[in-house]
Each structure stands twice: as C-alpha cells, then as structure tokens.
Amino acid sequence: MENKQPGYTRREILKLSAAAGLGVAVGASGLGTVGMIVDTFSAKPTSSNKQEKTVIPFYGKHQAGIVTPQQTYLYLASFDITTNDRRELIHLLKTWTKLSERFTQGRNLDATQNDWLPPKDTGEALGLGASRLTITFGFGSSLFNKDGKDRFGLSHRKPLHLKPIPTMPRDAIDPSLSDGDIIVQVCADDQLVAFHAVRNLIKAAVGTATIKWLNAGFLNGKRGETPRNLFGFKDGTANLSINDVKKQNQVIWCGQGEPDWMKGGTYLAYRNIRMFLEIWDLSSLKEQEDTFGRRKLSGAPYGKGHEHDPVDVTKLPKDSHVALAKSTGQEIFRRGYNYSDGIDPKTGNIKAGLQFISFQKNPQASFVPMLALLSKNDALNEYTKHIGSGLYAIPRGIKKGEYIGQALFS
Amino acid sequence: MLNLKKLCCLLAIMALLIVTGCNGKNDVNDHAESKTTKHTDQISEIKSNTEQMLSTVKELKAAVGDQNVDQVKQLGKTLNDQWLAFENDVRDAFPLLYTKVEKYEQPIFAQASVDAPDLSVVKTQIAGLTDALNELKSAKLTKQNTTKLLDQAVKDYKDYVKTQADKLIEATTAFTDAVKAGNIDLAKQKYVDARVYYERIEPIAESFGDLDPKIDARINDVDDPSQWSGFHRLEKALWVDHSLKGMNPVADQLFEDVKALNEKIANLELKPQQIVAGSMELLNEAAISKITGEEEHYSHIDLVDLAANVEGSEAVYHAIIPALEDKNKSLAQKLDEQFLLMKQTLQKYKKNDQYVNYTTLNKDEIRELSNQLATLSKLMSQTAEIF
Known part of the structure; x- marks a missing residue:
C-alpha cells in the first residue's frame, strides 16, 4: 500500500477498462479513458456554486476547523498509538491526510474492483457532498513521552506549552475519557458526513492506533448569532472575530519560540463538562442569570442592554461565570459543542453537557489559570462536573503534498 | 469477477503495455540478472x-x-x-x-x-x-499458475478440516462418555478438549444449516428451552446445575450430531472464496462473542474458543500462502507477524497448558486482544486479492 499513488493503480485502471469494454482505447488515448473512469467511479462533486461553498480547503497556513465558522455537528476522537514503529505512525498520518483531503472535498473513496474484497469506503455519505467538513489533527503530550518512554524519538521536539492540565478542585476526571496520543476534531453541517469521516479514519487506523474515546456534539445558532449552550445561555459572546487576523495572532496562533511545525499552529484545550440539566431547570431565572452574569434572553451583561456591550465587572455578581473569566484578563478562543449521551440509569437524569474546546497560543498562561480560578469559585460549578480533560498541540496547516505533522517528523 | 472474455481482453492490453513500455531494455536485463544471482544465493x-x-x-x-x-x-x-x-x-x-x-x-x-x-x-x-x-x-x-495454487489451497484446507472433524469425534466421544458416566470433573476436562476442534472449523458446520444450532446453540438462540441441545446445554449442567441428571439423551444427541457433521464433511466441496470467507467468519466470531465472554457463559473458557478460532483462521492463511505470495508478498509477511503476535499474546494467559478463566482478564487485557483481533481481521480481509 505504501507505494501506491492515491486513486487508481495502473492495474486497477486496466481492470476497469476491460470491465467497461473500453480496453481498446487505452493504447491510443489512455489518459482520456482514465479520466472518464475516474469520473464515473468517484463521487467528485460537480462544480456548481452551491457545492463549492460547502467545501472548506483542507490545506492552508493554519488547519481548518479552528477559525472556520462553527459547523452544526462535531465528532471528537482520541486515539492511542499501538505501535512503537515511527514509520507506521508516519504511514498512518499520510493515510489520514489522503482521506481527509478527499472527504473534505465531498469525495468518497474509490470503488473496489474486486467484489471479494471489502469496499474501501463505508458508503453511508455517498452523494451528500462536503457539508463544510473540516478535520483537525492534534498531538497529546503522550505522543512525545509516555510513562517516561520516548516511543517515536520526538521528546526533544515537544512544543513549549504541551503539559498536562493540572488537577483542579472539584475535578471528577475519568482517565478513559481524557488525553490520548492524537486528537481528531471532525466538524460538518451534516452529521452523517461528519460520522462517515471519523468512522473511516478509525477504520484506517486499525493496526496502528486504537480509538480511546469518541464524543459527538451538536450546536446551532442563526448565522452571525452566538449559539446557546444547554443551560439556554449564549456561549462564546466574548470570542474574537474570525475576521480579525491581528487578534488571532495575539490569541490563537503560535509563533516565536515554538518549533517550526507549531508556527501557525495552536493548542486545543478540552474539557468534558457534564451539566446537571434537571437541577438547573428547576432553579429560578434570577439564580440562573446570577450564575452567568448575563441576561438569559438577550445575552446582555448585567447593567447593559445588548449582548455585545462591554462587560462592567462591578455590576456582576462576584462569583458569576463571566465576572471570574474576565478577571483573569486572559483570552482564549472557544469552539465548544453541546452533547447528550443517553441517561444515567441510576437517576434517570439525562447525561448531557458541553464538549468544551478552546484554542490558544499559550494555554499555560491563559487557559490553565482561567480554569483554576473558575474551578475554585465559579457559581456554575454547582450545576456542572468536569469528567474529561486534555491538552493537544495542533500543528500548523499543510501544503498539498505534505502530510499532517510532517514538519514534526522530518 | 471478470469473465473469461474480459480477462482475455485484459491480458491483451497488458501485453501491449509491456511491449510498449520496454524502452529501457538494458535496465530491465540488468535488473533481472541481479535478481537471478540473488535467487541462486538464496536457494543455496x-x-x-x-x-x-x-x-x-x-x-x-x-x-x-x-x-x-x-x-x-x-x-x-x-x-x-x-x-x-x-x-x-x-x-x-x-x-x-x-x-x-x-x-x-x-x-x-x-x-x-x-x-x-x-x-x-x-x-x-x-x-x-x-x-x-x-x-x-x-x-x-518454478512459477505456479494461480488456479493451480488455489486448487492446492482448497485441497490443503480440506485435509485440515477433515483432520479436525475426526479429532472432534474422538474428543466428543470422550466427553459424552464422561457425561453418561456421571463424572462431572472428567466431563469438564473433556468439554474443553472437544470445544477446540469444533471452534476451529465452526464456519464449516454453519454451512450445513441445522447442525450448528443443534451442536452449538446458546440458550438465547433457541425458541423453546426444553428443546435446547448440544455443547452449551451440557456446559450449563456441568458448571451451573452441577448435576448431569437427565443429560444422557442430550449427550447421545450431541454425539449423533457431531457424527453427522463428520459424514457431511467427508463429501465437502469447497471453493477458494469460501475458505477465505470462512477464515473471516472465524475471526468475526472471536471478535463478537468470544472477546465479550458470551460464548462460554457458564464455563468461562472463552479464551479456548478464541484461540481455536484464530487457529482455524490461520489454517486458511497457511493454505493460501502460495497464492498470496504470488499476489501480495508484503501482506503475507504482515499476516505472518500478526498471527505470531496474536499467539504470543494468547500464550500469556496459559497456565499449566490451560487457558485461564475469561473472568480473570482485566479491561485492558481484553482490549489488547480485541485490538489485535481487529488488526488480524483487517489483514485477513485483504487476502481476497488473490481472486
């Protein structure tokens, strides 16, 4: 497999042409035939305007899925590498890169030309297009060093701020829902498109990496409006504008001091926050608004009339969520998703909450102190419990022809 | 699959490409020469x-x-x-x-x-x-042609199946004799022996329709529990009821069914595609009901079954190696390594030549087995390239 070009091998093309009765054409106008066949068998989107808008480029200076306007659905997948062979790890990253390139363009994997083999593509997203699919990859600190072992010769290239998030007061972290060697964030406007992508990445990883945990998320908000969390409050009002490049460089993108593969990259901080919906729903509106420090309907901070009015911390309850977050003077870029995960059979309560995701260039200086302060004093803690946690280095974006994280390995 | 006419067409095109593609004729010869030298060394x-x-x-x-x-x-x-x-x-x-x-x-x-x-x-x-x-x-x-290699694979695998079926009769006889003698301890031992031979060739038994349910049904598989027969009925008697009362007819029936299986196997016709599919079924069985501890719900000897499934699948792999070597050498190499790894992992759970009880394995140990099985299945599924 390693040496195969993406797409069709010569033998596959030959088989195809024979099967399609086009064989004779190969000698004279081989290329034309090849083109025809590829078009017939791979679900390449036609270039209508509608479809082009749903394609978010996989390649670029930064990885997609960070300052991309937030899609409706999320799958967050954490993998542990099962091999100690650096070449196999690189091979997997190459394979994932190829698959991601294809899926983000709304294309499926080629049909298999031997009916006795399992189909390459799992098939459930055929014809659904790209749906603004993004696939974002990141590396956990255990990839660089696991239990004192440097499995892939990477420990000297560990980025500056990739240290585990310290244990916080009130933490109820489940290790089986935390960390992992590699994180993959898959987002799309169609849940099946997102699922298809993550499923095929998991399938391709068998033998090299094993899925540690997989969480789904959902979210909605009218275009240009801040989406709401499951407590009914607008979440992410203070986020920087996705058009403000200068601000992004200050808050999100890594630069000086970081290894080359992280310049233009960032860090993903993750918390799986269970929210006690049944308790929250029976608390008064006043209690709810005091907890956040904002009005529920408008999202306006206390003492102001509109969502985006500047926050006056003196007007907010001291232990409110917004007052505490503001008091750190730090900024992060949030991109979380709601989730629901069946019920707790003991209580009958819904297991739901927030897949908290934030991006920042220096999590130890911004995210960690903010989390520490909130974990200690936040009024919201009465209604929430942190059950999963992770910090990951998100390498810079790649050019076509590179594989994800290539600069880390070369 | 391509039919013969299309195949001929394909061969014609390939020949055309080979002819037109040979511009660097000298390079080709040099390459061939060095390859021959290498072969001669290798052979000596x-x-x-x-x-x-x-x-x-x-x-x-x-x-x-x-x-x-x-x-x-x-x-x-x-x-x-x-x-x-x-x-x-x-x-x-x-x-x-x-x-x-x-x-x-x-x-x-x-x-x-x-x-x-x-x-x-x-x-x-x-x-x-x-x-x-x-x-x-x-x-x-010598260079073998694919059809011949596949015919040989079927023949080798059939020999394997027949050997296992004979051993199954032997082991089942010892088992049912012990049951009928009311010797619980001995019956438990012999049960384990007999399961190995059945689990190695289970897909073959399944291909004969009603024999597999009669021999290998679990209580959830039957509509009427009073009609429940076979290995697992006796397993329950031995490990849960601790009594063989009323089990004589079940033992007799099991022996008859295993004998019928053996007779059917004697006249078995197989296609190469069937044996590869069978090897996948074995690994699927292992990955679905053995790794979860569902198969041997009372005796918890699931690792015995799991190992036997892997061995049965490996027998197919061995039979198709010649054809696989011809089509995809690196796949053969990877399968070889993965079967070895799987067997080494299973070996960890053997004490005094016996597999330990499934319930003694922790979550991580089960997950390791599950991961290795998944890798094995993935590789094995690609062996269909030989067709």
Missing part, C-alpha cells in the same frame, strides 16, 4: 539450512525413541529457531513447500512448548517433516 542458503534442520530432526527422532522428554523439548525449540531463521526465504521461493513444512513443524514446536509433551504426536510429525524437508532440499524454482 535454503538448502544448507534445510540440511541443518534434517540433522536436528534425526536427533529428535532418537530422543523420542529414548523417551527423553527434556531433550525432545530442547530439540523441538532448536528446530523451531532453525526454521524461523530462514522460513521467510522459503515462503518466498517455495510457498507450497513452506506450508508443508509448517504443517509438521508447528505441532512439534507446540509439544516442545508445553510442560508434558505428547511424544506420540511428535513421532508422527517427524515422519511428515522429514519428507517435507527432503523435498525442500531438492526443490527447484
């Missing part, structure tokens, strides 16, 4: 390694004659080391003979690895191994 190496093995086999034979268990164990291991040192070259050059040597060498090594080896098994294998090694010593390079 194979021959000298084979000689070495033959002399170890001779010593082994003497040790068996002397009933010298320690020496048999030691020589069995030496023999395996010698084989491992050059088996890849043999698989590469003489795939058919490779499977033949493996067929006799593996059981010898298996006996050498247990605390109390069965010398009679070693003795019968020595004869076969000597023949195979002599053949290997004088083998010449």
Whole structure:
C-alpha cells in the first residue's frame, strides 16, 4: 500500500477498462479513458456554486476547523498509538491526510474492483457532498513521552506549552475519557458526513492506533448569532472575530519560540463538562442569570442592554461565570459543542453537557489559570462536573503534498 | 469477477503495455540478472539450512525413541529457531513447500512448548517433516499458475478440516462418555478438549444449516428451552446445575450430531472464496462473542474458543500462502507477524497448558486482544486479492 499513488493503480485502471469494454482505447488515448473512469467511479462533486461553498480547503497556513465558522455537528476522537514503529505512525498520518483531503472535498473513496474484497469506503455519505467538513489533527503530550518512554524519538521536539492540565478542585476526571496520543476534531453541517469521516479514519487506523474515546456534539445558532449552550445561555459572546487576523495572532496562533511545525499552529484545550440539566431547570431565572452574569434572553451583561456591550465587572455578581473569566484578563478562543449521551440509569437524569474546546497560543498562561480560578469559585460549578480533560498541540496547516505533522517528523 | 472474455481482453492490453513500455531494455536485463544471482544465493542458503534442520530432526527422532522428554523439548525449540531463521526465504521461493513444512513443524514446536509433551504426536510429525524437508532440499524454482495454487489451497484446507472433524469425534466421544458416566470433573476436562476442534472449523458446520444450532446453540438462540441441545446445554449442567441428571439423551444427541457433521464433511466441496470467507467468519466470531465472554457463559473458557478460532483462521492463511505470495508478498509477511503476535499474546494467559478463566482478564487485557483481533481481521480481509 505504501507505494501506491492515491486513486487508481495502473492495474486497477486496466481492470476497469476491460470491465467497461473500453480496453481498446487505452493504447491510443489512455489518459482520456482514465479520466472518464475516474469520473464515473468517484463521487467528485460537480462544480456548481452551491457545492463549492460547502467545501472548506483542507490545506492552508493554519488547519481548518479552528477559525472556520462553527459547523452544526462535531465528532471528537482520541486515539492511542499501538505501535512503537515511527514509520507506521508516519504511514498512518499520510493515510489520514489522503482521506481527509478527499472527504473534505465531498469525495468518497474509490470503488473496489474486486467484489471479494471489502469496499474501501463505508458508503453511508455517498452523494451528500462536503457539508463544510473540516478535520483537525492534534498531538497529546503522550505522543512525545509516555510513562517516561520516548516511543517515536520526538521528546526533544515537544512544543513549549504541551503539559498536562493540572488537577483542579472539584475535578471528577475519568482517565478513559481524557488525553490520548492524537486528537481528531471532525466538524460538518451534516452529521452523517461528519460520522462517515471519523468512522473511516478509525477504520484506517486499525493496526496502528486504537480509538480511546469518541464524543459527538451538536450546536446551532442563526448565522452571525452566538449559539446557546444547554443551560439556554449564549456561549462564546466574548470570542474574537474570525475576521480579525491581528487578534488571532495575539490569541490563537503560535509563533516565536515554538518549533517550526507549531508556527501557525495552536493548542486545543478540552474539557468534558457534564451539566446537571434537571437541577438547573428547576432553579429560578434570577439564580440562573446570577450564575452567568448575563441576561438569559438577550445575552446582555448585567447593567447593559445588548449582548455585545462591554462587560462592567462591578455590576456582576462576584462569583458569576463571566465576572471570574474576565478577571483573569486572559483570552482564549472557544469552539465548544453541546452533547447528550443517553441517561444515567441510576437517576434517570439525562447525561448531557458541553464538549468544551478552546484554542490558544499559550494555554499555560491563559487557559490553565482561567480554569483554576473558575474551578475554585465559579457559581456554575454547582450545576456542572468536569469528567474529561486534555491538552493537544495542533500543528500548523499543510501544503498539498505534505502530510499532517510532517514538519514534526522530518 | 471478470469473465473469461474480459480477462482475455485484459491480458491483451497488458501485453501491449509491456511491449510498449520496454524502452529501457538494458535496465530491465540488468535488473533481472541481479535478481537471478540473488535467487541462486538464496536457494543455496535454503538448502544448507534445510540440511541443518534434517540433522536436528534425526536427533529428535532418537530422543523420542529414548523417551527423553527434556531433550525432545530442547530439540523441538532448536528446530523451531532453525526454521524461523530462514522460513521467510522459503515462503518466498517455495510457498507450497513452506506450508508443508509448517504443517509438521508447528505441532512439534507446540509439544516442545508445553510442560508434558505428547511424544506420540511428535513421532508422527517427524515422519511428515522429514519428507517435507527432503523435498525442500531438492526443490527447484518454478512459477505456479494461480488456479493451480488455489486448487492446492482448497485441497490443503480440506485435509485440515477433515483432520479436525475426526479429532472432534474422538474428543466428543470422550466427553459424552464422561457425561453418561456421571463424572462431572472428567466431563469438564473433556468439554474443553472437544470445544477446540469444533471452534476451529465452526464456519464449516454453519454451512450445513441445522447442525450448528443443534451442536452449538446458546440458550438465547433457541425458541423453546426444553428443546435446547448440544455443547452449551451440557456446559450449563456441568458448571451451573452441577448435576448431569437427565443429560444422557442430550449427550447421545450431541454425539449423533457431531457424527453427522463428520459424514457431511467427508463429501465437502469447497471453493477458494469460501475458505477465505470462512477464515473471516472465524475471526468475526472471536471478535463478537468470544472477546465479550458470551460464548462460554457458564464455563468461562472463552479464551479456548478464541484461540481455536484464530487457529482455524490461520489454517486458511497457511493454505493460501502460495497464492498470496504470488499476489501480495508484503501482506503475507504482515499476516505472518500478526498471527505470531496474536499467539504470543494468547500464550500469556496459559497456565499449566490451560487457558485461564475469561473472568480473570482485566479491561485492558481484553482490549489488547480485541485490538489485535481487529488488526488480524483487517489483514485477513485483504487476502481476497488473490481472486
């Protein structure tokens, strides 16, 4: 497999042409035939305007899925590498890169030309297009060093701020829902498109990496409006504008001091926050608004009339969520998703909450102190419990022809 | 699949491409020459390694004659080391003979690895191994065609199935006799033995429709529990009820059903596609009901079944090696490594030549087995490239 070009091998093309009765054409106008066949068998989107808008480029200076306007659905997948062979790890990253390139363009994997083999593509997203699919990859600190072992010769290239998030007061972290060697964030406007992508990445990883945990998320908000969390409050009002490049460089993108593969990259901080919906729903509106420090309907901070009015911390309850977050003077870029995960059979309560995701260039200086302060004093803690946690280095974006994280390995 | 007409068309195009593609004719020749030299070296190496093995086999034979268990164990291991040192070259050059040597060498090594080896098994294998090694010593390079390789694969696998079915009858007889004698402890032991032979060839039994449900149904599989028969009915009696009361008819029926299976297997017709599909079914079974501890719900000997499923699948792999070598060498190599890894992992759970109870495994240990099975299945599913 390693040496195969993406797409069709010569033998596959030959088989195809024979099967399609086009064989004779190969000698004279081989290329034309090849083109025809590829078009017939791979679900390449036609270039209508509608479809082009749903394609978010996989390649670029930064990885997609960070300052991309937030899609409706999320799958967050954490993998542990099962091999100690650096070449196999690189091979997997190459394979994932190829698959991601294809899926983000709304294309499926080629049909298999031997009916006795399992189909390459799992098939459930055929014809659904790209749906603004993004696939974002990141590396956990255990990839660089696991239990004192440097499995892939990477420990000297560990980025500056990739240290585990310290244990916080009130933490109820489940290790089986935390960390992992590699994180993959898959987002799309169609849940099946997102699922298809993550499923095929998991399938391709068998033998090299094993899925540690997989969480789904959902979210909605009218275009240009801040989406709401499951407590009914607008979440992410203070986020920087996705058009403000200068601000992004200050808050999100890594630069000086970081290894080359992280310049233009960032860090993903993750918390799986269970929210006690049944308790929250029976608390008064006043209690709810005091907890956040904002009005529920408008999202306006206390003492102001509109969502985006500047926050006056003196007007907010001291232990409110917004007052505490503001008091750190730090900024992060949030991109979380709601989730629901069946019920707790003991209580009958819904297991739901927030897949908290934030991006920042220096999590130890911004995210960690903010989390520490909130974990200690936040009024919201009465209604929430942190059950999963992770910090990951998100390498810079790649050019076509590179594989994800290539600069880390070369 | 391509039909014959299309295949001819394809061959014609390929020939065309080969002709038009040979611009660097000299390069091609140089390459071919160096390849031939390499082959000649490799083959003389194979021959000298084979000689070495033959002399170890001779010593082994003497040790068996002397009933010298320690020496048999030691020589069995030496023999395996010698084989491992050059088996890849043999698989590469003489795939058919490779499977033949493996067929006799593996059981010898298996006996050498247990605390109390069965010398009679070693003795019968020595004869076969000597023949195979002599053949290997004088083998010449020839190119086999795919159809012939596949026919041979089917034949080899059928031999395997027949051997297992015969052993199944033997082991089932011992089991049902113990049940009928009311000897619970002995019956428990014999149950484990019989399960191995059934689980190795289960997909074959499944292909005969009603026999598998009669022999291997679990209580959830039957509509009417009073009609429940077969191994698992007796398993429940032994491990849960601790009583064999009323089990005589069940034991008789099981014996009859296993006998019927054996008779059907004698006239079995198989296609190469079926045997590869069967090997996948075995791994699927292992990954669905054994790894979860559902299959042997009362006795918890799921690891016995799981290992037997893997062995049954490996038998298919061995049978198709020659064809696979021809189509995708690196896949054969990867499968070889993965089967070895799987067996090494399973070996960790053997105490006194017996697999430990499934319930003693922790979550991480089960997950490790599950991951390795998944990798094995993924590789095995690609063997259909030979068709």
